[in-house]
Amino acid sequence: KMDEAAASYRRALEIKPDFAEAHNNLGNALQDLGKLDEAVSSYHKALTIKPDYADALNNLGIVLKERGHLDEAIASYLKALAIEPDFAEAHSNLGNVHLELGHLDEAFASHQKALTINPDYAEAHNSLGATLEELGRYDQAIASYEKALTFKPDYAEAHNNLGNAFKVLGKLDEAIASYLKALAIEPDFAEAHSNLGLALSELGKLEEAVASYRKALAIKPDFAEVHINLCDILQGLGKLEEAVASGYKALAIKPDYAEAHNNLGNALQDLGKLDEAVASYHKALAIKPDYTKAHYNLGNAHQELGRLDEAVASYHKALAIKPDYAEAHNNLGNALHDLGKLDEAAASYHKALAIKPDYAEAHNNFGHFQLLTGDFQDGWENYSWRWKKKDTALCPRDYKEPFWDGSGLEGKTIFIYPEQGLGDTIHFVRYMTLVAAQGGRVVLEVPAKLETLFRDIDGVESFVVAGNLPPPFDCHAPLLDLPGLLNTTLETIPSQESYLTVASELVEKWADRLGPWEHFRIGIVWAGNPILKTDRDRSMDPSHFLPLTEIPRVSVYSLQFGKDGEAYKVFGARVTDIGPDLTPFTEAAAAIMNLDLVVTVDTSLAHLAGALGCPVWTLLPFIPDWRWMLDRDDSPWYPTMRLFRQEKRGEWEGVIERVCRALTDRIERAQV
Numbered sequence: 001k002m003d004e005a006a007a008s009y010r011r012a013l014e015i016k017p018d019f020a021e022a023h024n025n026l027g028n029a030l031q032d033l034g035k036l037d038e039a040v041s042s043y044h045k046a047l048t049i050k051p052d053y054a055d056a057l058n059n060l061g062i063v064l065k066e067r068g069h070l071d072e073a074i075a076s077y078l079k080a081l082a083i084e085p086d087f088a089e090a091h092s093n094l095g096n097v098h099l100e101l102g103h104l105d106e107a108f109a110s111h112q113k114a115l116t117i118n119p120d121y122a123e124a125h126n127s128l129g130a131t132l133e134e135l136g137r138y139d140q141a142i143a144s145y146e147k148a149l150t151f152k153p154d155y156a157e158a159h160n161n162l163g164n165a166f167k168v169l170g171k172l173d174e175a176i177a178s179y180l181k182a183l184a185i186e187p188d189f190a191e192a193h194s195n196l197g198l199a200l201s202e203l204g205k206l207e208e209a210v211a212s213y214r215k216a217l218a219i220k221p222d223f224a225e226v227h228i229n230l231c232d233i234l235q236g237l238g239k240l241e242e243a244v245a246s247g248y249k250a251l252a253i254k255p256d257y258a259e260a261h262n263n264l265g266n267a268l269q270d271l272g273k274l275d276e277a278v279a280s281y282h283k284a285l286a287i288k289p290d291y292t293k294a295h296y297n298l299g300n301a302h303q304e305l306g307r308l309d310e311a312v313a314s315y316h317k318a319l320a321i322k323p324d325y326a327e328a329h330n331n332l333g334n335a336l337h338d339l340g341k342l343d344e345a346a347a348s349y350h351k352a353l354a355i356k357p358d359y360a361e362a363h364n365n366f367g368h369f370q371l372l373t374g375d376f377q378d379g380w381e382n383y384s385w386r387w388k389k390k391d392t393a394l395c396p397r398d399y400k401e402p403f404w405d406g407s408g409l410e411g412k413t414i415f416i417y418p419e420q421g422l423g424d425t426i427h428f429v430r431y432m433t434l435v436a437a438q439g440g441r442v443v444l445e446v447p448a449k450l451e452t453l454f455r456d457i458d459g460v461e462s463f464v465v466a467g468n469l470p471p472p473f474d475c476h477a478p479l480l481d482l483p484g485l486l487n488t489t490l491e492t493i494p495s496q497e498s499y500l501t502v503a504s505e506l507v508e509k510w511a512d513r514l515g516p517w518e519h520f521r522i523g524i525v526w527a528g529n530p531i532l533k534t535d536r537d538r539s540m541d542p543s544h545f546l547p548l549t550e551i552p553r554v555s556v557y558s559l560q561f562g563k564d565g566e567a568y569k570v571f572g573a574r575v576t577d578i579g580p581d582l583t584p585f586t587e588a589a590a591a592i593m594n595l596d597l598v599v600t601v602d603t604s605l606a607h608l609a610g611a612l613g614c615p616v617w618t619l620l621p622f623i624p625d626w627r628w629m630l631d632r633d634d635s636p637w638y639p640t641m642r643l644f645r646q647e648k649r650g651e652w653e654g655v656i657e658r659v660c661r662a663l664t665d666r667i668e669r670a671q672v
Helices: 002-015 020-032 036-049 054-066 072-083 086-101 104-117 121-133 137-152 156-168 173-185 190-202 205-219 224-236 240-253 257-268 274-287 292-305 308-322 326-338 341-353 360-372 376-388 422-436 479-485 504-514 542-549 566-574 586-592 606-612 651-669
Strands: 415-419 441-446 462-464 475-478 518-523 556-560 574-578 597-601 614-622 641-645
Touching: 002 020, 002 190, 020 054, 036 054, 054 086, 072 086, 086 121, 104 121, 104 542, 121 156, 137 156, 137 597, 156 173, 156 190, 173 190, 190 205, 190 224, 190 240, 205 224, 224 257, 224 422, 240 257, 257 274, 257 292, 274 292, 274 556, 292 308, 292 376, 308 326, 326 341, 326 360, 341 360, 341 504, 376 479, 415 479, 422 441, 422 479, 422 606, 462 614, 504 586, 518 542, 518 606, 518 651, 542 556, 542 651, 556 566, 566 574, 586 606, 586 651, 597 606, 597 651, 606 614, 606 641, 614 651, 641 651
Parallel strands: 415 441, 415 475, 441 462, 518 556, 518 597, 556 574, 597 614, 614 641
Antiparallel strands: none
């Protein structure tokens, strides 16, 4: 009842204005009421009456510290200690100011003096623990917090601080137990709720972390740090709109909060609002120019926008501040790779792995680089690290049966299953005959869209449609692990002319639909799955295909999936759109069998045409997917495929010009 206490002290002072103790106690009451300026005035009055009043000098120091006047606070504590050298509380309070100023040795000495005077001073043990923590002496800090709790078991702040020390040491269960003890004593301890949320987040208990953060904000709505931590967690949960809202709340409270601008940028980037994310990162860097993570995140946003030179510059800035930043070396490698600066990219991946040898993302990216450049022996091994990557949709299947190690399968059943897209599945299903040659029975899981197309594949004893349980098996392997397990080299790629077939009656159905074969028939595809980040580079605007439609004696058919109506909008009657009728894939396969040529960007239909043994020209970006390698116009995977590559990043016009010349030559030769 501080208001009543203040009123009582004022009545006492009306009776006796020179009552120094009453002025001091009134200052204490005003301090508890948050009336800091009035508290300072009361302490000064007490000291005017009684200049050697050590208690008033100590209390004045407390208020000055709270107001941020740290040098004045130190002066006040030193005056108190000059009067009363064994004033343990003043030594401890002086230590707290030194701690806030980063004067760690002075802070340590002050808390030690306090404890020499009063060994069972719980608050000094707690403050000494905080100082030891700043000094990086975490085990000693824990011992100090535990001593504080020995003398004062219901000391919520010490339980909270003990939890923080445990958390730094990675002892998250102990940290959580400490935070819960703090909250049992003081349920409205907002900082303990916040710290509990951080620990739960590190344990991956994201929903529980969100609940802790929301409790902290119910107690302290203007807790900017919690708003931004909540932003981070909500982003991880995929609740991106809520994450963005939390980021903006943090900034409404604390506009110059660099970390909030950075985390808001992360959420905006995940929402696909890349330009807004870039603006947020720039704001973070305007406030804190040496903010390594913001430089790194800005690089990521530039890379996703295709601004590779800007991305490289941002990663270099991050690395100038933090040379051992493995993630920045890795992503710098990715940007340099996409720019075609392959030697520099390889050097960046090597640096990332030298710093962090078990860095799965860097191993996987370097594996892509090695496969692209023809180093299959090492490439498959690094490519297999994809299973250990964080933040990926790929997840190893948790069967009790072992992964296949590539050894003989005599008398055993092996279960093979796809892991990535339909194109990858078509591409690598060729390995079934090689797996069967190891002496075992092959059970293959197939996506429903490919079920009928794969029905007659050699080497497979039985099929399981994705989503259904397989029969009993002895071992298992993902489809894209097979090349590595079977030690595939450039020379031993199983590149048979064709390995998929289509029922003759379905081919005849499409022959009837397309009618008399009067001109050279071409099927075109200009876009892949837009969900994939790499689609920006591999897909093109359909208008680039217009020159093909102007070549004489050519009939052009759109095989494009998922873009109903776009073919007519761009090409009009010059292109026949059969794309909407090409599902399931057997329909697409039968249609392709009735064409002379497929001209496509890097999509599943390129793999389908190649697997059928049909002529296919695949149009590739400047730096393509690893399987198409570099500096060659044929594919070691598909004998009937020809590759047309961008000579300059993002430039499709030259590709189409070369396709048109090659197509014209082919038609003319066919007519001779």
